[in-house]
Amino acid sequence: MLCYVAVFVTQLMTMSDFRPKVATTARLARLEIVTERMDQYAEEFAQILEFVGQLESVDTDGVEPMAHPLDLVQRLRPDAVQPLESTAAYTDLAPESEDNLYLVPRVVE
Amino acid sequence: MSLYSLSLSEMAEGLRAGEFSCEELTQSSVDRIGATQPAINALTTDSFEQALAQAREVDARPAGRSWQPLEGIPFLHKDIFCTEGVTTSCGSKMLANFVPPYSATVHQKLRDQGAVCVGKTNMDEFAMGSSNENSYFGPVRNPWNTDRVTGGSSGGSAAAVAARWTPFATGTDTGGSVRQPAAFCGLTGIKPTYGRVSRWGIVAFASSLDQAGIIARSAHDCALGLGAIAGFDPQDSTSVDRPVPDYAAGLQSSLEGVRVGVPDEYFGEGIETPVADLAHAAIDDLAKAGAQIERVSLPHAHLAVPTYYIVAPAEASSNLSRFDGVRYGYRCENPRDLTDLYMRSRGEGFGTEVKRRILVGTYALSAGYYDAFYLKAQRVRRLIAADFEQAFEKVDVLVGPTTPTPAFEVGEKAHDPVSMYMADINTTALNLAGLPGLSMPVGQVDGLPVGMQVIGNYFDEGRILNVAHQYQQLTSWHTAAPEMLS
Numbered sequence: 001m002l003c004y005v006a007v008f009v010t011q012l013m014t015m016s017d018f019r020p021k022v023a024t025t026a027r028l029a030r031l032e033i034v035t036e037r038m039d040q041y042a043e044e045f046a047q048i049l050e051f052v053g054q055l056e057s058v059d060t061d062g063v064e065p066m067a068h069p070l071d072l073v074q075r076l077r078p079d080a081v082q083p084l085e086s087t088a089a090y091t092d093l094a095p096e097s098e099d100n101l102y103l104v105p106r107v108v109e
Numbered sequence: 110m111s112l113y114s115l116s117l118s119e120m121a122e123g124l125r126a127g128e129f130s131c132e133e134l135t136q137s138s139v140d141r142i143g144a145t146q147p148a149i150n151a152l153t154t155d156s157f158e159q160a161l162a163q164a165r166e167v168d169a170r171p172a173g174r175s176w177q178p179l180e181g182i183p184f185l186h187k188d189i190f191c192t193e194g195v196t197t198s199c200g201s202k203m204l205a206n207f208v209p210p211y212s213a214t215v216h217q218k219l220r221d222q223g224a225v226c227v228g229k230t231n232m233d234e235f236a237m238g239s240s241n242e243n244s245y246f247g248p249v250r251n252p253w254n255t256d257r258v259t260g261g262s263s264g265g266s267a268a269a270v271a272a273r274w275t276p277f278a279t280g281t282d283t284g285g286s287v288r289q290p291a292a293f294c295g296l297t298g299i300k301p302t303y304g305r306v307s308r309w310g311i312v313a314f315a316s317s318l319d320q321a322g323i324i325a326r327s328a329h330d331c332a333l334g335l336g337a338i339a340g341f342d343p344q345d346s347t348s349v350d351r352p353v354p355d356y357a358a359g360l361q362s363s364l365e366g367v368r369v370g371v372p373d374e375y376f377g378e379g380i381e382t383p384v385a386d387l388a389h390a391a392i393d394d395l396a397k398a399g400a401q402i403e404r405v406s407l408p409h410a411h412l413a414v415p416t417y418y419i420v421a422p423a424e425a426s427s428n429l430s431r432f433d434g435v436r437y438g439y440r441c442e443n444p445r446d447l448t449d450l451y452m453r454s455r456g457e458g459f460g461t462e463v464k465r466r467i468l469v470g471t472y473a474l475s476a477g478y479y480d481a482f483y484l485k486a487q488r489v490r491r492l493i494a495a496d497f498e499q500a501f502e503k504v505d506v507l508v509g510p511t512t513p514t515p516a517f518e519v520g521e522k523a524h525d526p527v528s529m530y531m532a533d534i535n536t537t538a539l540n541l542a543g544l545p546g547l548s549m550p551v552g553q554v555d556g557l558p559v560g561m562q563v564i565g566n567y568f569d570e571g572r573i574l575n576v577a578h579q580y581q582q583l584t585s586w587h588t589a590a591p592e593m594l595s
Contacts, residue, residue, distance in 0.1 A: 031467055033464065048418065052469075056485070058492070060485065063489075070303060093210070093437040095440035107447050
């Protein structure tokens, strides 16, 4: 039942309560939300959660979750090497690359 | 009559008879795009040079050969299909300069058929939107009235076909993105069964819902387009291995005895009366053609939009995590460290609606909320699919208005996401269930087209195309063209 309590609690929260929630979620998603837009995102986030919260009242006891249409089973392919003609065709797409490596800011000091 | 305005069949016949060359036909399309792009903004990238070169190749083939159905026919791709050597932006700043090193299976299949891609069409960023106002490249304008939206997310494809740029265009449909813009632009658009068309090389939005489709001027032309792109692809693990019927050859069946179900829920709250009236009139036409009309119920239909707006953002938040500013796509200036690189590249590279959905999706999948949101939505998804299963025990197809209203004004819903989401009220359930559906024009309200949706059982694309084709033999709504462009 804990999950239903969570939905109920979100519905009682006011918009200002959503700012930290949005900030935490944005951090999880590695997504910068600039400060001046935070109120707008919090307000819309609250509206959307309220809208999707209507599912809470649906009786789904005993209903198997449906992750996929057709309930497909994952097909496996033969475990065979498929060589790339040119790795450069892929690394050249990167904003920065060198010697077949992707360059990022230093991660170890 | 200009070459660009010919129907697909007329183009094919003219090419075969040598009345005009493929180069002339392609040039006519190129000129048409140049003349009308400023008014509708439906193009993101052209591939005119490659198209004209390919057209000359088609012209150089021996006369009197056996032609493939789409050989020499110009078309456009929604800018979500990877095209080797041609920018694939997905309507986003994130991919504005992305030139893929490979092509989508759909593109390869059309090329193998000899169809000529003249460019890429504008779209809602990452296919997230119902109005085509969410594009980094600006909104697309509806050729029927340029103050109105085209619908989305395949709005550029719909506007392009309505403006007679090419006789068909590709689209993708995750919650209505082929059917809704087809309805708003007076066209026929089909979203096939999940798994019917390969998703390989299509930029992923919500992988359990995404499916490629065709927008064209008639059910017949949709049948030709779908026949070209459908089929098993070992590169897509969800592609289904079963034969592809000759959809165009199957358009000859009478509607005598076809059981047409009319769900009460598709005429419920929010559906404007003139739109409902046109759908009822079209249903009467089907009845006159011999169809048996039966009332049916889809009791969970009203839950489709909220369910969709958990499932789709959840899958999107996962799919879009690949855009990290490292391997391809936009990277922010002067990142302080790796986390700053991720956060600012994504924050600056994605537009508002995409960020909104990543936030909702990430939240729905996060610890403590997963059961309440994502798992709950998956359970309701099964109830929605079960409604269809029961309905299809009694009827062959289901029909109802594609959209609650005709095309709304640019800017009208832009600042109210939930109101915008309700534009998908009759379309999202099919994606959740994985069923095929099409939209066909059935009339106009104040000069704006209205569409009716025809929904089929799994892999029954042939039947819904035939229902639409038979309707189009009796009516002429599908032949109407926007006045500003005539």
